[in-house]
Amino acid sequence: xxxxxxxxxxxxxxxxxxxxxxxxxxxxxxxxxxxxxxxxxxxxxxxxxxxxxxxxxxxxxxxxxxxxxxxxxxxxxxxxxxxxxxxxxxxxxxxxxxxxxxxxxxxxxxxxxxxxx
Amino acid sequence: xxxxxxxxxxxxxxxxxxxxxxxxxxxxxxxxxxxxxxxxxxxxxxxxxxxxxxxxxxxxxxxxxxxxxxxxxxxxxxxxxxxxxxxxxxxxxxxxxxxxxxxxxxxxxxxxx
Numbered sequence: 001x002x003x004x005x006x007x008x009x010x011x012x013x014x015x016x017x018x019x020x021x022x023x024x025x026x027x028x029x030x031x032x033x034x035x036x037x038x039x040x041x042x043x044x045x046x047x048x049x050x051x052x053x054x055x056x057x058x059x060x061x062x063x064x065x066x067x068x069x070x071x072x073x074x075x076x077x078x079x080x081x082x083x084x085x086x087x088x089x090x091x092x093x094x095x096x097x098x099x100x101x102x103x104x105x106x107x108x109x110x111x112x113x114x115x116x117x
Numbered sequence: 118x119x120x121x122x123x124x125x126x127x128x129x130x131x132x133x134x135x136x137x138x139x140x141x142x143x144x145x146x147x148x149x150x151x152x153x154x155x156x157x158x159x160x161x162x163x164x165x166x167x168x169x170x171x172x173x174x175x176x177x178x179x180x181x182x183x184x185x186x187x188x189x190x191x192x193x194x195x196x197x198x199x200x201x202x203x204x205x206x207x208x209x210x211x212x213x214x215x216x217x218x219x220x221x222x223x224x225x226x227x228x229x230x
Contacts, residue, residue, distance in 0.1 A: 042121070042220035090160055106151060106218060108160040
């Protein structure tokens with residue numbers, strides 16, 4: 001089945017540690033995104049990538065880093081510089097862009113819950 | 118800057134009732150509007166996408182409409198069922214050149230059997 005796979009589902013981190021969240025898609029989508037969800041708040045965009053080897057900062061990129069070496073993979077690293085990393089992280093993808101506009105629906109993975117001990 | 122608001126924040130209805138969820142946005146230059154469903158501890162499931170030239174979309178018991186002039190979208194759920202219980206989120210893009218969807222905080226729906 002086509003879809004987006006996030007791992008791990010649950011992750012615990014000690015303060016000062018970097019952790020990497022995995023996101024893999026087999027939908028052949030060009031665009032991929034990372035969102036953060038906190039209780040009582042809407043989803044907020046961390047980073048997005050329109051094409052392999054290219055990515056842009058979203059609204060809350062500080063303390064996070066990404067890479068896009070393969071079309072199907074978009075891992076997110078939560079660094080020790082992120083002051084409040086405990087949250088639910090969601091990866092998404094869409095078919096791509098045409099004329100500067102998204103051309104399709106946004107599809108999400110099942111999420112990864114990160115807790116800082 | 119696009120802002121998206123959803124009212125009510127929570128809603129409880131008896132099974133079988135028809136219901137409407139509301140979503141309002143501030144930038145009428147919205148390009149795409151998408152409705153999602155989220156079950157507790159899970160990711161978002163896409164329900165309906167209304168693209169620029171469209172005014173509404175239907176899927177089964179769900180119908181979503183978009184009125185750019187008033188800055189509103191509604192999600193209509195017919196003959197509600199307990200399995201419809203979830204949080205419903207709407208998201209609109211910011212009218213810019215990327216798919217930077219701006220999300221509302223959602224409506225928590227409980228359908229009582």
